[in-house]
Amino acid sequence: MMRAGHLKGAGKKALCLLLIVSLPILPGCWDRKELNEIALIRAVGIDRTEDGQIEVTILQAIPVRAGTESGGGGGGQQQIILSARGITIPEAKAKLQEKMGRRIFTGHQEVVVLGKRLAKTGIREALDFFARFPGFRKDAFLFVSKGTPKEIFETVVPGESTATENLYKMVRLERAVDMTIMRVLQEMSGDAEATVIPMVMKVNDTTLALNGAAVFRGDKMVDHLDRKAEEGLLWIRNEFTSRIINTRLPGERGYVSLEVTKSEAELIPKIEEKKRRILLKVTAEDDVQFNGTRLSLYNPSNVDRVARAMERIVRDRLRWTVEKMQKKARADVLGFAGAFHREYPEEWDKMKDRWNEQVFPRLEVDIQVRVHIRRPGITDRPAGLPEER
Amino acid sequence: MSGFRGFRRRRKRKNSGSDPVIPSSGEGLQVALHPELEKNRRVMKDLFERCDDVTFRPFRIGKEIEAEIVYIDNMADIEELNDHALAPLMKASLTRPEEIEGFFREELPIVSAKPVQTFEECVKHVASGDPVLFIDGWDRALNLGLQKWEKRGISEPEGEPVIRGSKEGFIESALSNTALLRRRIQSPQLKMEEMRLGRYTQTRVIVAYIEGIVNQGVLDEVKRRLERIDIDGVLESGYIEELIEDNPYSPFPQMNVTERVDTVAADLLSGRVAIITDGSPEVMTMPLNFPTLLQAAEDYYVRFTYATAVRWLRYLLFFFSLTAPSFYVATITFHPEAVPTEQLFNFAAAREKIPLPTIVEALLMEIAFEALREAGLRLPKIVGPAVSIVGALIIGEAAVTAGLVSAPVVIVVAITGIASFSIPRYALGFSMRVLRFPLLILSGSFGMVGFSLGLIALAVHLATLRSFGAPYLAPLAPFRPKELKDALWRSPWWKMNQRPRLSPNEYRQSSDQKPGPEQGGER
Numbered sequence: 001m002m003r004a005g006h007l008k009g010a011g012k013k014a015l016c017l018l019l020i021v022s023l024p025i026l027p028g029c030w031d032r033k034e035l036n037e038i039a040l041i042r043a044v045g046i047d048r049t050e051d052g053q054i055e056v057t058i059l060q061a062i063p064v065r066a067g068t069e070s071g072g073g074g075g076g077q078q079q080i081i082l083s084a085r086g087i088t089i090p091e092a093k094a095k096l097q098e099k100m101g102r103r104i105f106t107g108h109q110e111v112v113v114l115g116k117r118l119a120k121t122g123i124r125e126a127l128d129f130f131a132r133f134p135g136f137r138k139d140a141f142l143f144v145s146k147g148t149p150k151e152i153f154e155t156v157v158p159g160e161s162t163a164t165e166n167l168y169k170m171v172r173l174e175r176a177v178d179m180t181i182m183r184v185l186q187e188m189s190g191d192a193e194a195t196v197i198p199m200v201m202k203v204n205d206t207t208l209a210l211n212g213a214a215v216f217r218g219d220k221m222v223d224h225l226d227r228k229a230e231e232g233l234l235w236i237r238n239e240f241t242s243r244i245i246n247t248r249l250p251g252e253r254g255y256v257s258l259e260v261t262k263s264e265a266e267l268i269p270k271i272e273e274k275k276r277r278i279l280l281k282v283t284a285e286d287d288v289q290f291n292g293t294r295l296s297l298y299n300p301s302n303v304d305r306v307a308r309a310m311e312r313i314v315r316d317r318l319r320w321t322v323e324k325m326q327k328k329a330r331a332d333v334l335g336f337a338g339a340f341h342r343e344y345p346e347e348w349d350k351m352k353d354r355w356n357e358q359v360f361p362r363l364e365v366d367i368q369v370r371v372h373i374r375r376p377g378i379t380d381r382p383a384g385l386p387e388e389r
Numbered sequence: 390m391s392g393f394r395g396f397r398r399r400r401k402r403k404n405s406g407s408d409p410v411i412p413s414s415g416e417g418l419q420v421a422l423h424p425e426l427e428k429n430r431r432v433m434k435d436l437f438e439r440c441d442d443v444t445f446r447p448f449r450i451g452k453e454i455e456a457e458i459v460y461i462d463n464m465a466d467i468e469e470l471n472d473h474a475l476a477p478l479m480k481a482s483l484t485r486p487e488e489i490e491g492f493f494r495e496e497l498p499i500v501s502a503k504p505v506q507t508f509e510e511c512v513k514h515v516a517s518g519d520p521v522l523f524i525d526g527w528d529r530a531l532n533l534g535l536q537k538w539e540k541r542g543i544s545e546p547e548g549e550p551v552i553r554g555s556k557e558g559f560i561e562s563a564l565s566n567t568a569l570l571r572r573r574i575q576s577p578q579l580k581m582e583e584m585r586l587g588r589y590t591q592t593r594v595i596v597a598y599i600e601g602i603v604n605q606g607v608l609d610e611v612k613r614r615l616e617r618i619d620i621d622g623v624l625e626s627g628y629i630e631e632l633i634e635d636n637p638y639s640p641f642p643q644m645n646v647t648e649r650v651d652t653v654a655a656d657l658l659s660g661r662v663a664i665i666t667d668g669s670p671e672v673m674t675m676p677l678n679f680p681t682l683l684q685a686a687e688d689y690y691v692r693f694t695y696a697t698a699v700r701w702l703r704y705l706l707f708f709f710s711l712t713a714p715s716f717y718v719a720t721i722t723f724h725p726e727a728v729p730t731e732q733l734f735n736f737a738a739a740r741e742k743i744p745l746p747t748i749v750e751a752l753l754m755e756i757a758f759e760a761l762r763e764a765g766l767r768l769p770k771i772v773g774p775a776v777s778i779v780g781a782l783i784i785g786e787a788a789v790t791a792g793l794v795s796a797p798v799v800i801v802v803a804i805t806g807i808a809s810f811s812i813p814r815y816a817l818g819f820s821m822r823v824l825r826f827p828l829l830i831l832s833g834s835f836g837m838v839g840f841s842l843g844l845i846a847l848a849v850h851l852a853t854l855r856s857f858g859a860p861y862l863a864p865l866a867p868f869r870p871k872e873l874k875d876a877l878w879r880s881p882w883w884k885m886n887q888r889p890r891l892s893p894n895e896y897r898q899s900s901d902q903k904p905g906p907e908q909g910g911e912r
Contacts (some may be wrong), residue, residue, distance in 0.1 A: 033780070035736060035737040038725070040733070042730075108726060190809065
């Protein structure tokens with residue numbers, strides 16, 4: 001006691017320094033997670049069991065050092081699939097944790113697969129968990145699986161370290177609607193309260209395939225769009241990227257294949273005497289990829305014919321998609337609600353409560369398509385034919 | 390307890406009391422010389438008692454007048470002494486001491502000879518190597534100024550080599566160094582003010598500056614701080630550096646220390662002050678600002694485009710050398726979600742069988758690296774390669790194979806090492822080496838938060854730091870856009886018309902020197 005009181009000058013300074021230095025060490029790095037103490041989760045699957053419980057499946061990837069026995073060459077990964085059930089997702093997760101020696105780490109999960117049964121009974125719970133838990137990556141891609149998520153995870157795709165890595169790469173190639181958790185959360189709480197999530201199915205033990213999209217109204221899956229309808233959806237939602245479309249010209253034999261390189265959709269809502277209409281304007285730029293007809297595409301009038309034929313095809317396809325959404329799903333995942341909200345904010349307030357059920361299905365949709373063929377290719381006439389026309 | 394305290398008090402009193410008698414430096418000996426040679430000799434003999442290297446050589450001038458030369462072996466130029474002092478004096482036909490002064494003026498062929506009047510001066514000159522001549526019947530002595538000792542030749546500064554540019558470096562002799570500087574700046578405006586520091590060492594310290602360009606405030610401050618120094622010895626410029634710094638606890642150097650003559654000349658020309666210390670080949674210039682530490686002498690000799698690119702690279706590497714290990718540790722242990730997935734799996738695979746926490750791994754490797762560097766520096770040159778072989782084996786391969794550390798840590802430490810070697814000023818390299826460890830511990834304890842806090846603290850420190858009153862981060866903070874031309878990039882010479890704001894003399898050249906077919910035009 002006395003001694004402490006008598007500390008002066010250098011002694012006091014030394015004590016202060018000691019206290020300061022021990023400051024970073026004493027708390028014991030509570031937040032530290034060493035890489036060999038965490039379980040790196042690459043994918044999470046959530047499904048509802050027959051008895052109404054929640055089943056959480058995780059796909060844990062085990063990093064394997066390159067060159068060691070099981071690595072098989074260049075530092076691959078082994079995967080472990082584990083499932084647990086519970087009444088809520090956190091409970092199931094806690095049960096999963098009991099089976100593991102490493103802490104579950106979801107900072108790198110890039111894919112979340114929801115089971116179809118869960119999708120049909122409502123995904124609100126799952127979304128709440130995703131939104132609330134900070135350790136859950138919000139830019140993970142969401143999928144709905146045709147079977148159980150476990151089935152998807154167990155598919156071993158050659159060349160990829162895990163099944164889900166393949167999935168992740170598939171949507172990243174933008175062949176389908178790519179929905180991250182963040183986007184789903186936004187759309188579900190947006191004007192239309194509807195969203196789409198791509199569906200995935202197991203083809204065989206080594207192949208997975210994207211299988212259209214699940215349409216959600218509120219938190220429940222109400223419809224399944226096939227690939228063709230999904231394509232129309234992509235056009236309208238402005239997410240369309242390069243795709244091949246075959247066209248036939250009236251009075252000609254053979255197909256012309258066009259690659260859509262650029263497309264832009266515009267929504268122009270209109271309210272005239274209580275009648276609500278919307279004009280859907282699509283402008284696309286195409287390249288010719290294949291010409292099976294005998295027409296020279298260096299002739300502007302021929303190019304024009306191809307473009308007009310293309311426009312017809314696209315228009316029909318869009319019409320078909322819109323009608324399907326309006327009549328069958330009754331879920332506005334096309335962004336019409338947002339367009340009306342922006343253009344007519346006051347009227348929107350009056351109709352927003354009955355949008356999906358009443359207003360959207362009765363909306364009159366006009367479709368205008370304009371196609372420009374930009375690059376007919378580097379050969380003028382159909383290859384292999386003598387110059388005639 | 391009380392006894393101990395009493396002891397301390399006593400000691401303190403002793404220290405704070407007036408200075409003890411300092412016989413050897415000659416202070417307190419401002420006594421005029423005696424006309425009688427015998428008395429003078431006795432005082433000198435007393436002062437240099439038991440100094441067997443001091444030689445007393447009695448002789449007679451013109452066979453009449455008693456005289457004595459006092460000098461130190463190997464510090465005086467014996468040949469000169471014999472041929473031009475002893476010989477003519479012995480042969481001179483002098484009879485009366487009064488004639489001596491005339492003789493010196495007219496017949497003694499020694500340019501540096503100078504009469505002195507007090508014992509203090511005599512002692513000083515003898516101790517510094519000048520032979521002093523005492524003559525009977527004359528109340529003065531003659532400092533012959535013929536000091537000469539072995540000096541190292543002027544060689545390339547090993548610490549700061551360049552490919553293009555002068556290969557001249559300073560040496561340990563202050564007078565040679567001033568000559569080197571004088572050869573660069575041949576103007577009477579280049580001033581060299583000499584003072585002696587160190588009670589015993591009496592080290593020659595020379596303050597050099599260019600009148601009209603130098604910042605007078607800085608010059609006065611430098612002189613004031615130098616005059617305040619009271620120490621028994623100054624063996625290297627480092628003594629002075631630590632005694633005149635603005636912030637003695639800062640890890641950053643506050644004056645530029647260089648062996649290069651051209652660097653000092655350039656600093657003088659931009660309004661700085663240089664301190665040359667006898668016995669040290671390092672010349673200090675001040676004030677220093679931080680960007681200077683990342684500029685190499687060669688930057689000003691090679692083409693400006695290349696110099697700019699290299700400078701940017703150096704800035705980047707400087708940042709790496711400070712932060713690379715801490716950044717790695719912080720992200721890997723606290724924020725693994727921030728690492729690209731595939732990369733993380735590779736890191737994880739490498740770390741899988743390592744028992745140590747990442748922070749310990751990194752510290753271990755950093756310490757091993759520092760040890761290697763230190764060992765490589767201290768060992769004789771012949772053993773040097775052996776160290777690097779052992780080091781490469783330990784750090785590179787064996788540690789990883791043995792599962793002691795993971796490969797990524799080795800890479801990070803290696804990058805850090807290479808980056809720190811790219812810092813042109815060794816002093817800043819020291820700072821980085823020292824600061825890396827606290828930052829590493831902060832990052833290992835608090836993750837990115839600790840890392841950022843460390844960097845912020847560092848930034849605050851740098852922003853408040855001053856070197857002889859000049860802001861350390863200038864021209865970045867305070868922001869001086871006109872001076873960025875020599876900080877963020879290196880402008881071509883024909884554009885660098887103005888000196889740094891430090892100097893009251895604004896323009897260093899005329900403004901229309903852009904070369905080209907029409908000669909000039911652009912400013």
